[in-house]
Amino acid sequence: MSRFVLEAKGLIRDYPGRGGLLRKADPVRALKGVHLALEQGTTLSVVGESGCGKSTLARILTLIDPATAGELLIDGQAVDIARHRPSAEVRRKVRIVFQNPYGSLNPRQKVGDALGEELLLNTGLSAEERRNKVGDMLERVGLQRAHAGRYPHMFSGGQRQRIAIARALMVNPRILILDEPVSALDLSVQAKVLNLLADLQREFALSYIFISHDLSVVQRISDQVMVMQAGEVVERGSRDAVFDAPSHPYTRQLLAATPSTDTEAIRARLGRRAALRAEQTL
Numbered sequence: 001m002s003r004f005v006l007e008a009k010g011l012i013r014d015y016p017g018r019g020g021l022l023r024k025a026d027p028v029r030a031l032k033g034v035h036l037a038l039e040q041g042t043t044l045s046v047v048g049e050s051g052c053g054k055s056t057l058a059r060i061l062t063l064i065d066p067a068t069a070g071e072l073l074i075d076g077q078a079v080d081i082a083r084h085r086p087s088a089e090v091r092r093k094v095r096i097v098f099q100n101p102y103g104s105l106n107p108r109q110k111v112g113d114a115l116g117e118e119l120l121l122n123t124g125l126s127a128e129e130r131r132n133k134v135g136d137m138l139e140r141v142g143l144q145r146a147h148a149g150r151y152p153h154m155f156s157g158g159q160r161q162r163i164a165i166a167r168a169l170m171v172n173p174r175i176l177i178l179d180e181p182v183s184a185l186d187l188s189v190q191a192k193v194l195n196l197l198a199d200l201q202r203e204f205a206l207s208y209i210f211i212s213h214d215l216s217v218v219q220r221i222s223d224q225v226m227v228m229q230a231g232e233v234v235e236r237g238s239r240d241a242v243f244d245a246p247s248h249p250y251t252r253q254l255l256a257a258t259p260s261t262d263t264e265a266i267r268a269r270l271g272r273r274a275a276l277r278a279e280q281t282l
């Protein structure tokens, strides 16, 4: 059996170009042959600036959108990436959490119903068993059983993201695709949600693809990091290798431009490396 829970090979995604009246526009190639391999129980972060193709990649890995070409393997088994909707099996194994839980939760549906619906669609549990499981999961993500009767607007942003994570976990997935999951949250709330994700990963042996433009967040959560620029992977490696000794100029540029105080240490190290390199070339 493959040691990778998720593998993508040569993923290509073309979007139709926006043409004018007189000319047909060329397609936009958002992914230009992306490879990735996610090991069981680890976190692989995908970083890069807006427009580099991160969300396109997330949507293909969850089979929300089809790829134009390439291969995708889940637990070593090839899945059909030309499909527009994931099969029930893939939907159970790979779940996505978006940046804005408000957008992904139905404002008119009680939280308990949103979570219970996952069990109704994917399991044969009775109403009482579903209620119990929903209550357990709400508690597990730091909320209360009674919160099941409330609507999404009655929660803070951080709580709503906990609800989105709980919903993603209802059917015991193996892989979570986290698409900028803390980018809309205040720094202190970010830290709590990141801690929750780390605890859940250990407890449920989850594997994460963590998509973010924020290097200080990526540094906290990742095992492996891959850097994307304009639809291509320009650098990949362990977190420490990428942060301590970035080999691609674009990665160095991203690190140098990261403003958060959290990354003072990164920049200090980068400065030390750059100084060392400069000394060596003298």
Ligand SMILES: Nc1ncnc2c1ncn2[C@@H]1O[C@H](COP(=O)(O)OP(=O)(O)OP(=O)(O)O)[C@@H](O)[C@H]1O
Residues within 6 Å of the ligand: 015, 016, 028, 029, 030, 048, 049, 050, 051, 052, 053, 054, 055, 056, 057
């Ligand atoms: N539906 C679409 N039609 C045409 N082009 C698209 C479409 N969706 C994305 N693109 C283009 O594909 C490229 C990658 O976009 P994508 O949204 O995946 O990037 P991203 O790194 O997730 O950016 P952001 O963080 O801003 O969401 C961009 O050039 C974008 O303009």
